Amino acid sequence: MLEFVIVSTLNGVTYGLLLFMVSAGLTLIFGMMGVLNFAHASFYMLGAYIAYSITRTIDFWIGLLVAPILVGLLGVLVERYLLRRVHRYGHAHELLLTFGLAFIFEELIKLFYGDFPVNYAMPAYLRFPAFSLFGADYPFYRIFIGLVAIGMFVLLYLLLSRTRAGLVVRAAERLPSMAEALGHNVPLVFMGVFGVGAALAGLGGAVAGAFFPTNPNMALELGVIVFVVVVVGGLGSIEGSLVASLMIGVFSSFAVGLNWSLARLFDLVGLGDWARDLGGLMTLTLSSISGTVPFLLMLIVLLVRPAGLFGERN
């Protein structure tokens, strides 16, 4: 039991930190530009695939460095030449455009890499156990993912709060027209933020893809969870997405290993067999619905407090 708790917590925290890497950019972009970027998880996927290609041809660490940069550049291009064109048609249109882009990115990956997983793995010397827990080895790489995420968060926080550029970004988030009136190049800021957000997601993909499966479906799988995270955390709040990522990461890790069901609850009062006979909802285990609960949480947050945990009430 204790083993389960510790391992699940560790897994949950590292997975949560990975979610944070991807969702931080998304929430920043939404908070600033009002665009919910459906293609954000695609940047994650592209980061993984580009890192894979670079790892195969050159080096793993170069891949980790270069992939996010390339993805960031792509993000900048997307914002400058595509998103900005449809800005005048409204937010719904921007949303749809990013939606279409996500589609295209997925199909392009399938075109170049095939509609199956690729073998993107970390170099052998990183494949050691961090420590031994109850006889089983806990992989170092998982911790590595968490460390990269933490490092990234610290860097981001420092950038936003201590540098001039960060100040301008925060000003442009609150009142873009005012910031522009004060002479700051707000379109450039938007481009930069979009690029950085994309690069962060790309970094997440580059790091995580070496551990988790790298396949054309990874954008979709992670994408919907990332939406849950940014909604629950509060659209626009980075602290919120950190907290929400950890919450959902830990919950998912725990739930996957638990076979609790309503029927077992009824066992406590001796009605277990009756409940099991009913079937349906009664026999659904927590592990099977572990994928559903985050969406339920997202729904509840949207209906009760759309600003999320840390978001601003509009």
Add this chain to the structure above:
Amino acid sequence: MALLWRLLPLALLMAVLIGLPPLLGAGLQNAMTNMLIAALFAVAFNLLMGQGGMLSFGHAAFYGVGAFAVMHLMTAIDRGGLSFPTPLLPLAGAAAGLIVGLITGWFATLRSGVYFALVTLALAEMLHSLAPHWEGLFGGEAGISSMRMPWGGFLFGRVIEIYYLTLIWVTLCIGLLYAFTRTPFGRLTLALRDNEERVRFLGYDAHATKMIVFAVSATFAGVAGGLLAVSNEQTNYELFSTHVSAQVVLHTFVGGSTVFFGPAIGAAIFTLFAYLVSDVSRSWLLYQGVIFVLVMLYAPLGIGGVVMLHLRHWARIPWRRMAAPYAGATAATLLVGAGAVMVVEFLEVLFSPHYFALRRRADMGWPEFHRFGTSWEPFGLATWVPPVLLLILGLLVLLRLRRRIVALWEEVHEQAAAEGRGEA
């Protein structure tokens, strides 16, 4: 007389839909059935979007619910001995869509804009993740299957019979949806789309109104799902996936969300082309995505919207001067399309596992590959120069003609504005 002109295209369409399929093979007939279903789904979706101004990213929920409801009814008839007219099966889809639509609609319409879209996404994803684990209701991962039972002298075994059944249902439903737009409530939903706040200040309960629109849209989406169940005789949880929700969004906006028949046009074009092209190319979805993005960038009104724009300004368009640029733009588009398709198809082959195996056999060299009935050298000029040339040429022509066409259209709008002011 004007009415006759308006009804003529519709009559022609119906004539084709009724008369053509018996002449086609079973594969095409099935494709046309799917096309009709997709068209109904898209029109139902657009009731919410184009009419009500609410963008839903989870409409697959009602589509799937309708399909499963009909599936259960079919199972009850097939194995349970229940007596129910087969042609009326989609009614179960409507009922399921209505009930689920009312319940979810109450929640969803509490929010608007991107939050509304996220609520619909969450609802659909909840179903999508829950369904494979819920054996009783959704048949787990394998889904549920059944058989159509004969009724009223018809066997309902042949594809053509299912096609006509679907045609009747879809025509009826789209007709009802069109009539709906002409009712007071239908006009109200249009107003809601334009300006929800004002609707409230005119004495309407906006939330209740939105909920009803939502429910009506869900009902007809449920019918579409039900028709799919009847046609396929099997359903599974994949009907709740984001892919299905994505498809209807793509169809609607390529066809044009501001025009009633727009989504049907988009759905028809995409499903038909998917059927025709998917045998010849594996990159069909990529083309679909690219077309969608291009429409979003350059023709935000969609095909239907562009058609309506031309109809509206028919008399004002200087056709003699417009004809040449339009013809040129069409030709240029075909050039660009041909070039792009060539590039994509070449890349697709070069990166395929099949070609990789060929390379292995050639000691990791770069042997010739086959496409479009001929063989090509992977690094040969003859391979890449033609498509690149087509692309460049086509794009240059398009860019030049675009300016001309835009200028001509500015004239048209000027004239329209002048007429409005009473000067022309």
Add this chain to the structure above:
Amino acid sequence: MSADAVLELRGIAKSFGPARILEGIDLSVRRGERHAVIGPNGAGKSTLFNLISGLFPPTAGSILLNGREIAGRPPHRINRMGLARSFQITNIYHRLSVFENLRIGVMARHGLRFSMFRPVSGLRAVNAESEALLQRIRLERRRDQPAGDLTYSEQRALEIGMTLATGPEVILLDEPTAGMSQDETHYVIELIREVTEGKTLLVVEHDMSVVFSLCDRISVLVYGELLATGTPDEIRANRAVQEAYLGEEVA
């Protein structure tokens, strides 16, 4: 409550967080009168209208319409009780025709809120009433054009028409002549005078000539407080009002 007060505000206050917009408003609008609310920008006039029409609830106080409490009620309920308002920034349905814009309001008056089983073209009474309203606001020749294509003053006229469509007893007009030339202002004021015959009108206005010629009584709102209420002459003579607001404009 005074016998002929159709709209009464008692102790109305409104704050948004720490910002106090309105404080201690006591206002009584008599049945059938034309009542103006004037004051410098930022005095809280639009907030007052928003409170009365139900956009948000007051922080304190009550609003009585024909003796019934409407404070905090949703806008559609208040409208059905007989009060309608226009907006300072034109709030029309841009993509619908002028005729349709009016008809939406008329439909509401006839209780046709969820009617989806008959064509709207068959509703003779509704259509006739919409036509009549169209003629009253003198936009017949723009009948089938999208409302978004109209000129600014035409849109303002439509705005007023939509406000009237629901057949209200009490009409709130928020700066109906904002941004208009002399001629347009004169036109719109005559229109307002005509269409508010026999109804109660509460109007926010900046144009003093309009206010003094059109209205029976005036209330002066300054920094969220009601400085004075009275006939145009009384207000003109009021020293406090002169100091705070009117300045030399009135002379």
